[in-house]
Amino acid sequence: MISPIIQEETTGCGIASVANVVGKSYxxxxxxxNSMGIYASDTSLWSDTQYVRHMLSRVGVEATENEILFESWGGLPDLALLAIKHHQEEGRDFWHWVVFKRVDGRDLVLDSASYLASNVRTDFNEMEPKWYIGLKTKP
Structure with missing residues (x-):
């Protein structure tokens, strides 16, 4: 049974997603x-990938160097951060971070949004990812 971490702040999806990758609490x-100077209230957390990349690196997770355009669910690596709900405000890109995992051959998404009935998602047609960052945890 997977128990996803739920974001405790409206804008904490990046923090919660990294927590979901490594199994830490929110x-x-x-x-x-916060000790790294990263705060959920900073809009850069969901409009710039460097913040989550720094957090991932700090907790020992390797990330692909670049964002990779999403083509299909089957084409994803076994672990990835996905950018969904992509939109622009005043010419600036924004998105919602979620975690894609392949567990025992089953694809699922851990979505930290507190308003969802279930934070383990398999409604793949509803999410419409724009791109992803492939991840590898270190042993």
């Missing part, structure tokens, strides 16, 4: 992020 990941 509070633990938020404390680490």
């Amino acid at each position: 509070a633990e990941m938020k404390a680490l992020a």
Whole structure:
């Protein structure tokens, strides 16, 4: 049974997504992020990939160097951060971070949004990812 971490702040999807990748609580990941100068209230957290990349690196997760255009669910690596709900405001890109995992051959998405009935998602046609960052956890 997978128990996704839920974001405790409206804008905390990046922090919660990294917590979901490494199995830390939201509070633990938020404390680490804050110690790095990363705050959920900073719009750059969901409009610039460098913040989550720094957090991932700090907790020992390797990330692909570039964002990769999403083509299909089957084409994703076994672990990835996905950018969904992509939109622009005043010419600036924004998105919602979620975690894609392939567990025992089953694809699922951990979505930290607090308003969802289930944070383990398989409604793939509804999410419309724009791109992803492939991830590898270190042993």
